Amino acid sequence: MVEIRITLTEEQQALRKAVYDLCQLYPGAYWRELDEKREYPEAFVQELTKAGDLAALIPEAYGGSGLGILEAGLILEEVNHAGGNAAACHAQMYIMGTLLRHGSEEQKARYLPQIASGTLRLQAFGVTEPNSGSDTTQLQTAAVRHGDTYVVNGQKIFISRVLQSDLMLLLARTTPLPEVRRRTEGLSVFLIDIRNLPGFTVRPLRTMLNHSTNVLFFDNVEIPAESLIGEEGKGFAYILDGMNAERILVASESVGDGRWFIEKAVQYSKDRVIFGKAIGANQGVQFPIAKAHMAVEAADLMRLKAAALFDAGEPCGAEANMAKYLCAEASWEAANACLDCHGGYGFAAEYDVERKFRETRLYKTAPVNNNLVLAYIGQHVLGMPRSY
Numbered sequence: 001m002v003e004i005r006i007t008l009t010e011e012q013q014a015l016r017k018a019v020y021d022l023c024q025l026y027p028g029a030y031w032r033e034l035d036e037k038r039e040y041p042e043a044f045v046q047e048l049t050k051a052g053d054l055a056a057l058i059p060e061a062y063g064g065s066g067l068g069i070l071e072a073g074l075i076l077e078e079v080n081h082a083g084g085n086a087a088a089c090h091a092q093m094y095i096m097g098t099l100l101r102h103g104s105e106e107q108k109a110r111y112l113p114q115i116a117s118g119t120l121r122l123q124a125f126g127v128t129e130p131n132s133g134s135d136t137t138q139l140q141t142a143a144v145r146h147g148d149t150y151v152v153n154g155q156k157i158f159i160s161r162v163l164q165s166d167l168m169l170l171l172a173r174t175t176p177l178p179e180v181r182r183r184t185e186g187l188s189v190f191l192i193d194i195r196n197l198p199g200f201t202v203r204p205l206r207t208m209l210n211h212s213t214n215v216l217f218f219d220n221v222e223i224p225a226e227s228l229i230g231e232e233g234k235g236f237a238y239i240l241d242g243m244n245a246e247r248i249l250v251a252s253e254s255v256g257d258g259r260w261f262i263e264k265a266v267q268y269s270k271d272r273v274i275f276g277k278a279i280g281a282n283q284g285v286q287f288p289i290a291k292a293h294m295a296v297e298a299a300d301l302m303r304l305k306a307a308a309l310f311d312a313g314e315p316c317g318a319e320a321n322m323a324k325y326l327c328a329e330a331s332w333e334a335a336n337a338c339l340d341c342h343g344g345y346g347f348a349a350e351y352d353v354e355r356k357f358r359e360t361r362l363y364k365t366a367p368v369n370n371n372l373v374l375a376y377i378g379q380h381v382l383g384m385p386r387s388y
């Protein structure tokens with residue numbers, strides 16, 4: 001039987017507080033300035049790495065802290081709750097999971113301790129392509145084996161933190177689609193060193209939020225055959241394996257955002273006096289905030305359930321997906337309540353509301369679109385007819 005705790009242990013509370021305290025060194029003005037310049041939060045990420053927080057999920061044997069997904073989620077939650085943006089570094093936590101679960105002992109010994117210490121940064125995950133989007137099995141980037149190397153050709157889009165990473169996890173097709181029995185076969189995962197890689201071009205793509213996102217071009221890029229993770233052709237299954245962790249971590253970030261929006265809105269609704277009274281006394285202002293608070297708290301329970309199942313090694317696909325969906329929607333509801341409560345000031349950059357509004361909106365779309373989560377629940381959990 002899996003026990004789902006709805007209160008945190010003393011250690012978990014201490015972890016959360018330590019992260020919150022660290023984040024106080026990086027206030028809204030820090031994130032605002034970077035957002036304006038679309039620059040990476042390098043100092044913050046280095047500090048979090050130094051504190052060991054980004055190595056939470058790496059086993060102690062490889063230099064990490066060997067914590068569970070719940071603790072890892074609490075770290076990211078607190079970054080967002082404190083007003084920061086954990087999406088700038090969350091991938092360091094979950095991308096290495098593919099290496100941990102499917103890499104050879106030699107690959108794990110070579111990379112994991114360096115990722116844990118921060119000597120090597122692995123925050124780039126190359127899946128999405130212009131012509132395949134959510135339909136990952138249709139991706140066209142090809143890796144063809146030539147002796148001791150694979151030659152990679154193709155294009156990726158929306159690949160984040162490539163210029164801030166030393167390593168990238170790449171999903172490419174190693175067997176052409178017409179030659180496989182099922183479209184999920186013939187894809188392979190590679191862990192590649194992207195520093196000074198001939199034929200590899202990175203073009204930054206400006207987006208609605210500060211996310212260090214890029215278009216990538218592979219023009220006869222030669223990578224060592226030993227960068228293949230696990231067996232050739234099994235890459236899609238390996239990537240799917242890591243999805244539950246990713247969903248739970250993103251759900252946690254949304255909970256953190258939701259709490260930031262609620263606290264900000266409550267405070268402002270008490271302070272702002274219009275028509276001779278605090279605006280929060282008006283039910284038109286108060287009720288949407290109360291409603292959003294309930295949505296965030298309810299979504300958090302699903303996050304806790306998914307995390308408890310994950311950490312117990314139980315199947316948790318349904319719960320992880322539901323948590324991601326519910327938390328992202330709840331945070332978006334809180335973002336709108338907070339923006340409405342602030343009136344025109346919600347749109348003024350110095351209040352940070354508009355920045356967080358843009359940042360939290362992403363969680364409804366990436367790393368997986370909420371429509372695709374609904375399709376997963378409808379088709380895989382409830383057994384309804386497939387749309388794809």
Ligand SMILES: Cc1cc2nc3c(=O)[nH]c(=O)nc-3n(C[C@H](O)[C@H](O)[C@H](O)COP(=O)(O)OP(=O)(O)OC[C@H]3O[C@@H](n4cnc5c(N)ncnc54)[C@H](O)[C@@H]3O)c2cc1C
Binds near residue numbers: 124
């Ligand atoms: C800021 C940002 C950072 C990102 N970082 C990364 C990254 O680091 N690595 C990476 O690989 N990708 C990354 N992505 C890509 C992201 O994962 C994709 O944008 C997302 O998965 C959706 O793919 P798409 O944009 O091609 O949308 P499409 O697949 O074209 O879908 C468009 C719309 O149609 C809907 N739709 C499509 N099919 C169905 C269906 N069967 N049922 C219902 N609705 C459907 C979708 O839900 C969506 O609303 C990032 C994206 C953004 C915006």
